Amino acid sequence: MELVLFIGLQGSGKSSFYRQRFADTHVLVSKDLWPHARRKEARQRRYITEALAAGRSVVVDNTNPSPELREPLIALGREHGARVIGYCFASDLKLCLERNARREGRARVPDVALFATVKQLRRPSRAEGFDVLYHVTLCPEGDFRVEDWREETDGTR
Template sequence: METIIFCGIQATGKSTFYQQHFFHSHLRISLDLFKTRHREDLFLEACCKSQLPFVVDNTNPGKADRQKYIQLAKQHKFRTIGYYFQSRIEEALLRNSQRSGKACIPEIGIRGAFKKLELPSPDEGFDELYYVTIEDNNFVIKPWTNEI
């Protein structure tokens, strides 16, 4: 079974990437949907017990944020794959400004996530790690090289 963990600030394409690459194969775990950690934990537990592959579609800016999911995945013998989304603050703010309603994140929230952002590393426990960029409105996925 497989756990996918997204990492990157808001408005970097994580949810759209999920829709394009994992919608038909993995359950989406997102605080945007569940609203509370308690609900998130219930769905994580259900995925693990039923061996259902899932994607953690949150910002997961720091190593400590990602560790919860990595440990859970390892405990249940899930393969753990990370996707880091290029997080350029000005590009994210521009994309965010094109959103409306609840999808539009307050700028302070994006800047706050950016300040907490720590690049992921294979030594966190990822079995695979990838770097995702957006070029000409398309996602480009590259193997992680520890260089940004």
């Protein structure tokens, strides 16, 4: 059983990656599924808890930009004996803004949301409690390149 956390800007490919790699095997939990809900954090925790308690693997498809936001999710995974896996998506602001501009309807988020998220975005670390971390890059042809995580201290990839 796994708890998978996606980390990255809006438009970095997280939802497409879920559809390609996890849709058949993992429950999707995303605050985007409840755009008008109040208490989204509590709802997210409840859905994750219910799925893990039932022995089902979960993907949390949110930006999860900071250790402070990831910590309670990692703790939930630990409480239920799940293997905690992080996928950090290459999040070039310019490219994410371009991809977001091509979205339609509710899929498109205001640009200000990307600017706010990029300010919060911090590289994950195994020290946060992840069992495994990966770096994901959305390639121009639409495929994904997944690489083992490298811990770095200078903030670069």
